[in-house]
Amino acid sequence: MTASVDLADFLPAYLAEVEELLDSAHRHLMAVEASARRGSAHPKSVRELFRALHTIKGLSAMVDVEPIVSISHWMESSLRQADQAGGRLPESSVEPLMEGLRAVEQRMRQLASGKDAAPVPPGLLERLEALGVSTSVVPGAARPVAVTLDETLALGSRLTPVEREQLTTSVGHRRPMRVDFIPGAERAARGITINSVRERLATLGDLVKVVPLAGPAPGGGSLTFVLLLSTEASDAVLMEAAGGEPAQVRALSTLTASLADDGAPAPVREPELEEPEEGRRSSGTLRVEVSRLDEALERLASLVVNRSRLQRAVADLTAVGAPTRELRAILHENGRQLRDMRAAILRLRMVRVGDVLDRLPLLVRGLRRTTGKPVRLEMDVGDAELDKAVADRILPALVHLVRNAVDHALESPEERRAAGKSLEGTVRLGCHANASGWVDLTVTDDGRGVDAEAVARRARVPAPRDSDDLLELLCRPGFSTREEVTSTSGRGMGMDIVRRIVVDQLGGDLRLETRVGVGTTFHLRVPLTITLLDAIIFECAGLRYAVAVGSVEELIEVEAARVVRPAGAHGVALVERRGQAVSLVSLAQLLGSASAQQAVDATPARGLVVRQRGDLVAFGVDRLLGQQEIVLRPLEDPLVRVPGVAGATDLGDGQPTLVLDLNALGAARRPGAGGREERAT
Amino acid sequence: MPEVLVVDDSKVMRDMVVACLRPYPGLNFTHASSGLEAIERLSLSPYDLVVLDLNMPDIGGIEVVEFVRGQDHLRALPIIIVTTRGDDASRTRALTAGANRFMTKPFKPDDILAEARGLLEEKPA
Numbered sequence: 030m031t032a033s034v035d036l037a038d039f040l041p042a043y044l045a046e047v048e049e050l051l052d053s054a055h056r057h058l059m060a061v062e063a064s065a066r067r068g069s070a071h072p073k074s075v076r077e078l079f080r081a082l083h084t085i086k087g088l089s090a091m092v093d094v095e096p097i098v099s100i101s102h103w104m105e106s107s108l109r110q111a112d113q114a115g116g117r118l119p120e121s122s123v124e125p126l127m128e129g130l131r132a133v134e135q136r137m138r139q140l141a142s143g144k145d146a147a148p149v150p151p152g153l154l155e156r157l158e159a160l161g162v163s164t165s166v167v168p169g170a171a172r173p174v175a176v177t178l179d180e181t182l183a184l185g186s187r188l189t190p191v192e193r194e195q196l197t198t199s200v201g202h203r204r205p206m207r208v209d210f211i212p213g214a215e216r217a218a219r220g221i222t223i224n225s226v227r228e229r230l231a232t233l234g235d236l237v238k239v240v241p242l243a244g245p246a247p248g249g250g251s252l253t254f255v256l257l258l259s260t261e262a263s264d265a266v267l268m269e270a271a272g273g274e275p276a277q278v279r280a281l282s283t284l285t286a287s288l289a290d291d292g293a294p295a296p297v298r299e300p301e302l303e304e305p306e307e308g309r310r311s312s313g314t315l316r317v318e319v320s321r322l323d324e325a326l327e328r329l330a331s332l333v334v335n336r337s338r339l340q341r342a343v344a345d346l347t348a349v350g351a352p353t354r355e356l357r358a359i360l361h362e363n364g365r366q367l368r369d370m371r372a373a374i375l376r377l378r379m380v381r382v383g384d385v386l387d388r389l390p391l392l393v394r395g396l397r398r399t400t401g402k403p404v405r406l407e408m409d410v411g412d413a414e415l416d417k418a419v420a421d422r423i424l425p426a427l428v429h430l431v432r433n434a435v436d437h438a439l440e441s442p443e444e445r446r447a448a449g450k451s452l453e454g455t456v457r458l459g460c461h462a463n464a465s466g467w468v469d470l471t472v473t474d475d476g477r478g479v480d481a482e483a484v485a486r487r488a489r490v491p492a493p494r495d496s497d498d499l500l501e502l503l504c505r506p507g508f509s510t511r512e513e514v515t516s517t518s519g520r521g522m523g524m525d526i527v528r529r530i531v532v533d534q535l536g537g538d539l540r541l542e543t544r545v546g547v548g549t550t551f552h553l554r555v556p557l558t559i560t561l562l563d564a565i566i567f568e569c570a571g572l573r574y575a576v577a578v579g580s581v582e583e584l585i586e587v588e589a590a591r592v593v594r595p596a597g598a599h600g601v602a603l604v605e606r607r608g609q610a611v612s613l614v615s616l617a618q619l620l621g622s623a624s625a626q627q628a629v630d631a632t633p634a635r636g637l638v639v640r641q642r643g644d645l646v647a648f649g650v651d652r653l654l655g656q657q658e659i660v661l662r663p664l665e666d667p668l669v670r671v672p673g674v675a676g677a678t679d680l681g682d683g684q685p686t687l688v689l690d691l692n693a694l695g696a697a698r699r700p701g702a703g704g705r706e707e708r709a710t
Numbered sequence: 711m712p713e714v715l716v717v718d719d720s721k722v723m724r725d726m727v728v729a730c731l732r733p734y735p736g737l738n739f740t741h742a743s744s745g746l747e748a749i750e751r752l753s754l755s756p757y758d759l760v761v762l763d764l765n766m767p768d769i770g771g772i773e774v775v776e777f778v779r780g781q782d783h784l785r786a787l788p789i790i791i792v793t794t795r796g797d798d799a800s801r802t803r804a805l806t807a808g809a810n811r812f813m814t815k816p817f818k819p820d821d822i823l824a825e826a827r828g829l830l831e832e833k834p835a
Contacts, residue, residue, distance in 0.1 A: 087794035090816040252753040
């Protein structure tokens with residue numbers, strides 16, 4: 030009999046999903062707040078917020094995290110009322126809800142670090158419970174244009190008043206449309222399902238309702254999904270989105286909506302800034318563990334290695350006069366295909382910069398409260414994308430720069446008034462990818478600027494000559510321009526960490542541009558993508574090196590007594606490993622930091638056993654220093670790199686460390702594929 | 711081999727339900743992440759049991775139950791509703807609509823397993 034399951038095993042998956050739900054909740058709460066400030070309702074976001082908390086509550090109950098269950102329960106209750114009130118939430122409710130989300134977030138962090146979730150903070154439940162939510166249903170600001178729904182469709186009765194209004198409120202060229210999708214096994218096999226059709230249509234307009242209708246359907250089906258939406262898209266586009274025949278597309282009304290199509294002046298379109306772009310966000314997305322993508326990249330790397338062997342073989346053939354033109358053409362094409370494939374896999378790891386920076390508005394909102402400075406965050410990040418691994422690393426640096434900007438750079442409202450500036454400070458975040466594989470990010474403020482003289486005085490050095498020198502000063506470890514430690518940016522990391530992330534870790538570039546009284550801009554340039562590697566760090570002849578964990582079969586102790594060394598300096602030393610003899614290669618000698626005689630005299634302490642073309646080889650090293658994840662910075666294009674050296678990395682000391690590819694190191698010098706007659710010279 | 715359709719928009723929740731039912735020998739599981747997908751799958755292939763969340767983004771569990779019960783060939787399909795504490799009003803609605811069982815989160819793995827066992831075995835073979 031199988032033992033019954035322990036739901037606590039689901040904690041990591043639970044944490045990951047709740048984190049996503051919290052992101053969504055934050056986004057929607059911000060949208061609700063923006064609407065509340067204008068006195069309007071935001072039914073969609075209130076509904077999404079409610080659903081996120083409802084799911085958090087249910088999941089937390091399953092894994093038995095009572096404090097989160099209680100917090101989300103009371104938040105959910107107040108949101109249910111708001112939902113029933115047509116999506117209207119008073120502005121005063123936003124802060125307690127934010128507080129609730131923060132409390133849930135804190136407890137998630139505690140759980141993630143292996144602790145128990147702390148009890149609910151005193152007073153929070155009472156504040157949430159007390160949220161008075163207006164229950165009067167107020168019609169939306171936009172007046173519905175007179176469009177009558179085709180009642181013969183018998184669908185009208187299934188729409189709520191809010192849905193009916195959503196559908197018939199004509200904005201711009203939008204028309205109310207009905208799309209009939211008929212599911213089928215063959216369509217499902219091609220990925221055309223109600224989920225995919227719904228997601229595609231949601232990107233084309235305002236998808237109001239989906240109604241399943243049973244009964245004979247065109248094409249021999251027995252089920253029809255009727256999707257009602259308000260959209261500007263043409264019939265052909267809608268048909269395409271619904272997967273083509275036997276789907277059907279028709280307009281719900283021929284009255285007013287069609288006038289707009291005839292070239293009548295379109296009414297001014299309502300701005301929909303706060304609309305979370307749910308459609309685009311979720312359209313056909315798939316969550317994949319990054320490690321799986323890395324696996325694909327690794328497989329690709331072995332293809333690349335294979336290709337170099339092929340290339341050598343062809344070169345040998347060419348050298349003896351064989352007709353290899355066709356072969357070389359194929360090889361050339363193959364190289365291009367491999368590069369394309371590598372790019373395609375790397376693209377899978379790309380995340381939208383806008384999504385990564387999702388939380389910055391929340392951060393600035395918090396800073397507005399704690400500093401009392403009115404500040405506006407402008408984000409101009411477009412559709413730029415970044416490798417997830419780069420994004421995860423760059424985010425803390427950006428958070429720090431934005432904090433710094435609000436906390437240090439922006440003046441108090443009084444100072445700003447005196448300086449003739451607008452009272453509200455602005456922090457602007459820009460981002461664009463350039464064609465050569467780099468992403469440029471800027472953090473700009475319109476604050477007081479950096480006073481180079483003052484910085485120099487504090488650092489007790491002569492005044493910097495230019496902005497590079499100034500940045501150098503600011504990036505000194507522990508440097509702060511403030512005497513007192515402020516609650517926002519006094520703690521945590523300084524500019525030195527920002528530079529370490531951007532320059533040392535990511536191999537990018539950090540620049541500063543500042544004008545006293547006008548403002549400061551930090552320019553960050555980071556690579557679009559990086560390679561992460563689990564590496565063993567070791568020391569050999571006084572230098573540190575790294576090697577990918579995956580390439581090492583085994584770590585062995587090398588005992589001098591078990592090393593069999595033929596006479597002379599040029600024979601192959603053998604070391605015993607589980608009763609088998611394995612070639613022992615002196616890495617120090619191979620890397621040129623020890624002579625053959627030195628290599629014989631000093632038996633290495635440890636051996637890294639790797640496989641080279643099927644044979645085991647032990648590389649002797651002096652000392653193992655540990656294992657850590659490193660950012661691999663290739664020295665060259667991976668298709669033409671030096672055999673044996675995969676690239677360089679920064680282990681956190683600012684010094685470049687070589688990352689070796691032991692599977693290839695020294696192998697190129699070996700005659701033939703047999704390799705048993707190897708000479709370690 | 712009995713086919714089970716697990717419907718929930720939360721992947722973790724679907725995985726938990728599957729883990730709870732796993733001790734029952736020979737079950738085959740299909741996931742659906744929305745009420746609409748559940749209806750689509752039910753129209754395309756036969757199932758022996760549905761575990762259904764009530765609160766989903768497009769159409770809720772109750773509408774799924776109503777739809778299923780409106781179909782001749784699905785009238786006898788056993789349905790277990792799963793929902794969250796505080797949704798007591800839905801309980802009556804779900805049972806009226808024709809759900810067979812009602813589980814409230816948090817439930818014990820053994821409890822849902824016992825309900826599933828009961829429903830799968832009382833069904834005429």
